[in-house]
Amino acid sequence: MATAGQAGDGQMAGSRRDPVLQSLVDKVVAGPNPNPGAFLLARRGSDDRFGAAGVADRPAGTPMTPDLKFRTGSVTKTFTATVVLQLVAEHRLRLDDTVQSLLPDQVRTDNALSGAPITIRQLLNHTSGLYDYIDGLLPHFRRLDQFWPRDQLISIGLAQPRYFPAPGTRFRYSNTNYLLLDLIVERLTDRDMRTNLERRVFAPLGLHDTSYPLAQTAIDGPHVRGYADVSLLLPDAADPTRFDVTAFSPSEAGASGALVTTAADIARFYRALLQGRLLPPDLLRRMLTDTVPTTGSAPPAVAYGLGIYVYATGCGRAYGHGGSALGYLTFALNSRDGHDQLVAHTNWNSFMDTGIDEDFWAAFQRGYCGRPG
Incomplete structure (x- = not known):
């Protein structure tokens, strides 16, 4: 059929x-x-x-x-980046704003945000140097359908040293960047990423199967x-x-x-x-x-x-x-x-x-x- x-x-x-x-x-x-x-x-x-x-x-x-x-x-990631750039267009965010200023509660002396400031631009283009949490998941794996809280994934990414100390100096793909962008969008809009995507992208474009x-x-x-x-x-x-x-x-x-x-x-x-x-x-x-x-x-x-x-x-x-x-x-x-x-x-x-x-x-x-x- x-x-x-x-x-x-x-x-x-x-x-x-x-x-x-x-x-x-x-x-x-x-x-x-x-x-x-x-x-x-x-x-x-x-x-x-x-x-x-x-x-x-x-x-x-x-x-x-x-x-x-x-x-x-x-x-x-392109969908997520589109929402972030829409917030830039609305003057609610700047590409040079830093993660540390937007998420001060995520900064600790023993994690990777304690180093040089990282900007929104550097999260978007993977030049932050932050460790990719995906590489640290295996010890935490229990079953295929287990739920992974965002805070846990971010913590895994920030617990490891940066790939390089100076943000913006080179490219190193890291999924941790986009979880931090997710948290920033949620803080700025008081809505989760799903709601932002639905209102800003899915509905306007008629993406009924997304x-x-x-x-x-x-x-x-x-x-x-x-x-x-x-x-x-x-x-x-x-x-x-x-x-x-x-x-x-x-x-x-x-x-x-x-x-x-x-x-x-x-x-x-x-x-x-x-x-x-x-x-x-x-x-x-x-x-x-x-x-x-x-x-x-x-x-x-x-x-x-x-x-x-x-x-x-x-x-x-x-x-x-x-x-x-x-x-x-x-x-x-x-x-x-x-x-x-x-x-x-x-x-x-x-x-x-x-x-x-x-x-x-x-x-x-x-x-x-x-x-x-």
């Missing part, structure tokens, strides 16, 4: 299956790759094309399609199930290299990566953002051009702005973000004017951080630059 917004052959309504995109995703799910399913959704103005292969649900055999919901991981769940581990509606190599976490699990981790709590990511959405909603968000519907021109320009080199990042990433990556692709610069949530891997690439877009997704990744498989890596880059078949 076709789901809402989906044609009877498994494609999205108004979208056409493209042979070039299809050949790319077919390679992603072909053996010996562990990926159960994958899709590419490409948009050139009003022309929508896609390729989809494999399954969204292994036991049920549900085909993978671009209209299903999935966890986006760090694509969330949500920001924290305590809820189930995904509402038709969705992709995520699979991961959990050999380190659950060594005695059946089939630990492709274990169903759909119920992993999004509270582990919060404002750095908790969104659930669809490919169409991601594309709609980035097009609206890049065409100036969410930020005034000067702040959108800063978001895209106030960048730092992403030293150590895998290509095509070359720079990071205020919550958005700059990619050097074979067909010019692109803007967007990648996202890795346990069991899900997503990339969104967009031209500067939002006319050309690609959303790529696969429902497998490795907790062991063995890297992105070459076929998926090639698929999203070639899919963005390739001509339709």
Whole structure:
């Protein structure tokens, strides 16, 4: 049975299956790759094309399609950064305001905020030097669906020394930055991040399939199930290299990566953002051009702005973000004017951080630059 917004052959309504995109995703799910399913959704103005292969649900055999919901991981950061920059536009926050002045209760002599002041800009562009709390989670892990309080995650991030003492001197990706931004937004607006996202982004853009769940581990509606190599976490699990981790709590990511959405909603968000519907021109320009080199990042990433990556692709610069949530891997690439877009997704990744498989890596880059078949 076709789901809402989906044609009877498994494609999205108004979208056409493209042979070039299809050949790319077919390679992603072909053996010996562990990926159960994958899709590419490409948009050139009003022309929508896609390729989809494999399954969204292994036991049920549900085909993978671009209209299903999935966890986006760090694509969330561009949404969070948009809310922060809207507060800057409203003169409720400045990019040079410091974390220490905004969150004095978080500063202690024995944590990482006791050093040199860190600004909002440095949180947004990952030049704060703060330790990434994700790297310190394993000793605290008890079960997949456990709830992770934001204060606990921030404490893990601030308990370790900074990666480098002088903020603003170089790039070092850290999810701790975006949890601090979450707390700052909540303090300034007296509303949590979910409410801010719903009022400032989701509702104005009509992102009806996008949500920001924290305590809820189930995904509402038709969705992709995520699979991961959990050999380190659950060594005695059946089939630990492709274990169903759909119920992993999004509270582990919060404002750095908790969104659930669809490919169409991601594309709609980035097009609206890049065409100036969410930020005034000067702040959108800063978001895209106030960048730092992403030293150590895998290509095509070359720079990071205020919550958005700059990619050097074979067909010019692109803007967007990648996202890795346990069991899900997503990339969104967009031209500067939002006319050309690609959303790529696969429902497998490795907790062991063995890297992105070459076929998926090639698929999203070639899919963005390739001509339709």
